[in-house]
Amino acid sequence: MGHRCCSKQKVKRGLWSPEEDDKLVKHITTHGHGSWSSVPKLAGLQRCGKSCRLRWINYLRPDLKRGSFTAEEEQIIIDVHRILGNRWAQIAKHLPGRTDNEVKNFWNSCIKKKLLSQGLDPKTHNLLSSRQRASTKLACKYSSSSPSSQPQHGSFTVFNITSHAKDTNNNNNTMMMNPPPPVVAFPHQSPNPNTTYAQNLYGSSMDTPFVSSSSCFGNMLYESDPCIWDDANAVVETFEEPRVDSLPPVPQPQQQENDDKIDMDCSLMEGGAGSFDLGLLESTLLSAAMDDFGWNF
């Protein structure tokens, strides 16, 4: 069964040869791709247009960054995935030079296992129940390439934030935020141990589209040491063992997507804002929504 676009002609499948790559690159660099369905014919390739498009986008584009993912990229993937779920194309937009396919493969082969080994459900980013953790411990060993990326002391550092936001009329009405979803710190993954991961992230030279309008959240998000964070009247508590069963589930991106639209009034904002990087959340949701609605600025 072939693609509709190429069902009439005999097409080659499987790995691309250097000659085919060469033909495709030459054609696109001189003529552009135009209509992908006409590319194979014009380029003299016995491939279907879809295959040509995929090959170009994933491997031949000159702006691709090859090589293994950096710790920063890995953290970005985890953060954005927590918000958007398996929207690989959206996630890849946060990683210049990376493709959705590359991100997806990296997630499935590395990050997923790493999260599992750290007791996290890769779908929900929630802590697994003790029973689930026991089963995953049996099933999977640490897959990390660096020993330092293993959880230390066999425990997690989980922030629990209680925000005492004062209302604008200066009275002392305190607004107790709903219990936030768990956020697990990965201090061992920070490239610079003297700065928080978010600082590394936002302060990196990488051309990240993130613009954090609430950097206080961003800065505390990956704080590794036990601390009381009192900026903006929020209190951070840490505890050694996660209270797995009492923690509420992270709202599922999939659940928020009706007709594949991001609900801008989503429950992430309402309930768990305290433990999310709001800057990342804002920019990611906004860019996703802008994409969904076709807004360009």
Next chain:
DNA sequence: AACAAAGGCAACCGCAGATCG
């Protein structure tokens, strides 16, 4: 050294939305 299992990754498949005539 040979074989099996696991991991990693490139490519394919099918669906859904967009576009065009």
Next chain:
DNA sequence: TCGATCTGCGGTTGCCTTTGT
């Protein structure tokens, strides 16, 4: 308005390499 085609996306498959026995 509608059907055909194109494009983009996420899920899945299958091949090749690496690792373990």
